[in-house]
Amino acid sequence: MNIAERINAYYEDMVAIRRHLHMHPELSFQETKTAQYIQQFYASLTIPFRANVGGNGVVATIQGKYPGKTVALRADFDALPIQDEKDVVYKSTVDGVMHACGHDGHTATLLTVARILHEMRDELTGTYVFIHQHAEELDPGGAKAMIEDGCLDGVDVIFGTHLSSNFEVGKVGYRPGPMMAACDSFDIIIQGHGGHGAHPDQTKDAVVIGAQLVMNLQQLVSRRISPIDSAVLSIGGFVADNASNVIADTAKLSGTIRTFTEEVRDKMTTEFYRVLDGTMATADAQYTIDFIKGYPAVVNHEAETLFIRDIAQTLDFVDEAFVMTPTMGGEDFAYYLQHVPGTFFYTGAHPGYDVPHHHPMFDIDERGMQVAAEVLLNAAIRYQQHTL
Template sequence: MNAQLFEKLDLAYEDMVIIRRHLHMHPELSFQEVNTAQYIHDFYAQLGIDVQAGVGGNGVVARVKGACPGKTVALRADFDALPIQDEKDVSYKSTVPGVMHACGHDGHTATLLQLAKAIFEIRENLTGEYVFIHQHAEEFAPGGAISMIEDGCLDGVDVIFGTHLWSLIPFKTIEYRSGPVMAAADRFDIVVQGAGGHGAAPHQTKDAIVIGSQLVMSLQQLVSRRVDPIESAVLSVGSFIADNAFNVIADSARIGGTVRTFSPDIRDLMEREMERIVKGTAVANDCEIQFDYFRGYPAVVNHPKETEFLKGVAESIPGVEAVEESKPQMGGEDFAYYLEHVPGTFFFTGAQIDEPYPHHHPKFDFEEKAMLLAAKTLGAAALDYQKT
């Protein structure tokens, strides 16, 4: 059956590219993907595939049943874009100012749509059921996965597979990893409330910039001095805002950033120690400091059995030249929530072009032929899982 599926996917590649470029030209931000969701729904409806829109918000779920009973396999793709101006000089450049697909979600969607069509066309020869989860709002916590799960997208599902087209991994390479593969992604917001005044009389003030600077430097020592060197953690301050005239001492300052971890214990430690540092800095400077810590997606933790299975599948895919164990990624992904409910694995499909840019870059792009390898790997995993 894999050979028949691969043949159909080869024939569908041009349509895959057309869909990807259409979506790239018409991106929509997280929780605003009305037209994209309608496009996905209409694709399935026109084929006569059972499809449900409005799942957990803007999510879309399609289901294809084989001729004989078997296991239920879910495949997932996300479809939201980012608030980034597209700076590529290509014919399919985004037509929406300040919004672009800078992470490959357009490719994920095109891949899953054409894979679903191919599976539907050979359904009379298949066993089991295939669930195609098109998820909205991956880029912005709380994300779309939670609400889609609550709305039943995983009902009856035995296993789930997902992939990410990755612009910095060589084309024709599949990367897998058992256990933690992507980090928990949290953010924090700190407001330092000092006492402003004239720049010529600093003794009469509580300088929010100086206090905030002390706080930043103390936070930067947290990982190196409080986290076990064997563990992993990242704390990055991304913004420090205290806008004033040149001769005014800042009354307040706002500091924002992100924390990335793999271990739940280290995640708890980081939040606890950050709060302690903030309180200590406030006491030392006799001021008020507000600290808010927002937990985002948990770490993506792949299941060992399903990951080993996926590795074997990837090694059998025509056109794949390397199957390698990946390093953990500090980026976040709400695919983590699916894996908390059912077994599965999330892997990376190499999609590097000659002059690659990282994800979330204004000139981000990827090798479109990687979509075909992603479709074949996901498809073979779905079909072969029926034999396990």
């Protein structure tokens, strides 16, 4: 059988794995049962693996018959704190937790890829490493800890994909260079001086100060960053809960900053603090801040990205390989790309109705897993003979 035929033969099993995981989701850094499920899968096939890699991570390895390069493939397996509202037989059984981003499909795909490569091992050249990563959704993420625990030791290249509800099945989105943004976040507590709503002159109104800060911060991108560059600063939360006749003593602002380059990232951080300090000084108020420098930008290596493009264009399940527009979403796959060459691409899995990722109605067309598996399998095998 060729690779497409092998994928077809295991398609129902791949769907069953995905649906099992969808019904039993676990939050970031809490994925113990999911990790055990992955371990049991490899154990049943006598594929060697390491458990508890950097936390809940699992790393399995298949050695081909002939010496060659070491190719790593990565899938994440954590879920989100969202209530599953779909009316399907595989609906999440865990209240308030669901796979709303496709990580269940990523895991089912990679397990199937490993199963097929295991069957083909006597025909294969090189070594194949399967990185099952925990905690992609929650900073500091699982990738960094897994790398520190050796998951990339000896690896020559890494490939990863994300199933996307935004693109039709059969479409593969690639992009050399910056593809996904660096993600920083902040929580600010403004300390004013509260009082009676009838006597604002005796207060330092945390709501007014917060509102002024929001407006000042919204000028950073338009007035501090070159129009040629890209950046986003969004305020996601503004809380000061008081009675109608009470002027707020404190207010909390939460938000995120997204950038594609370290230069713009550093400038946004510097200007952010300049505006924050200036606004507080003008209002004679104090603040505390928790500023979290999150995942770096996903910057794909050009040669490996074009390698994926060239492969995708030849495959049975792929209708189109297209250049993606960069997205301001974040991914800790970025850390792997800082250590070894590789690329991260998107695989279409539009479910037949328009719904974004991280939504209570999120789902995928499971045929997208076939596409992802075919690209990953061919990339892993062909890379052994490819000179970039």
